[in-house]
Amino acid sequence: MFNINKKFGFGCMRMKMNGNEVDYDEFIKMIDAFLANGFNYFDTAHVYIDGKSETALRDCLTSRYPRESYILTNKLSPSNFNSQEEIRPLLDLQLKACGVEYFDFWLMHAMNTELFEKYKRCRAFETTLELIEEGKIKHLGISFHDKAEVLRQILTEYPQIEVVQIQFNYADFEDENIESRKCYEVCREFNKPVIVMEPVKGGTLVNLPKEAQAVFDALDAGSNASYAIRFAAGFEGVIMVLSGMGSVEMMNDNISYMKDFVPLNEDEQKAVSKVTEILKSQTQIPCTDCKYCVPECPADISIPEIFSLYNGKKTLKEGCAREDYNRIFTDRAKASSCIECGNCESACPQHLPIRSLLKEAVSEFEA
16 A cells, blocks of 8 residues: 555664764665665654755655655654645645655654644644645655544544554553553554654663663574564554664664564563563653754753763763763753753653753752
8 A cells, every 4th residue: 555665664863963964975875775675664854953854865865766766754843834824835845855746654743632733723634635636745644642542532533644653662562651552552443554653762772771681682682673673563553663773783783684574472572571671660761862852942951962861870870971961061051951941841752741850960960
């Protein structure tokens, strides 16, 4: 139905950078390896890397390969429009930036209860269906970040939605804030194909604490990423698992086990369950480094970067974290710069109490 070759996709939100620019040499090598091994799905958004994700795809993918050789997904992000009249010009801007005449998928981005009302008010679904009739978009979907009952409401009101992208990984499977399993079950209830984002939870399931790492080391059968990605890919109805790869090494690792995908075996499933329990027992901030909070912060605080240092100190017992904090944030906004406006919490897909967590970071690094 969707002409997808394999259920593994290239997420273009976290890319290798040279200063403020995408590393084109690395990106081209990754794209070439990805396509040469039979994969064809690329995912971007206008808000990724301040629009540089789109132009990098134009310069490194769409200008170098025939249009039928790849599938390209883009998104209608809520920060890019405030009225129905702005939607069509935005799509045209995205098409031009990516160097294509149509997108295979266009997703209503970061969907939750509040934003669903905005999408409805601006007639985003109706406009997208018109654009499908015009051939500028092939398929309508949503990228979802809320509870399962909200997803059920959306799919009930808009049965035209063809695919649902959800955060889905073994750490979030039973998490009460994310509800990965419950959201997946709603997708199955409505017979909607699932696209998985955050299968390694922003790198959290790659950089494991020592106790959890020992569990996978005992298997001696693959990388940490392999267990996380194969976990997600093994569920019925999952048509795509996205990986935000930043290097050729990451690409080669992912290709090695997704080119001829095999679901987790019984021993691997048990190991994943054990690692999940270990992670639950650890004190850490479940930030995925999506950076959705950053542009919403009037104090210009690099919130994910602070949380990464905090997790390193608490979970991985990194003794140099305080020194790193003082060095990195010498001339930048610190955690104590927070004015407690709450904008970040409204934007956070993980529904984190960011203001309180920043206060914890202040106690940890600035006291």
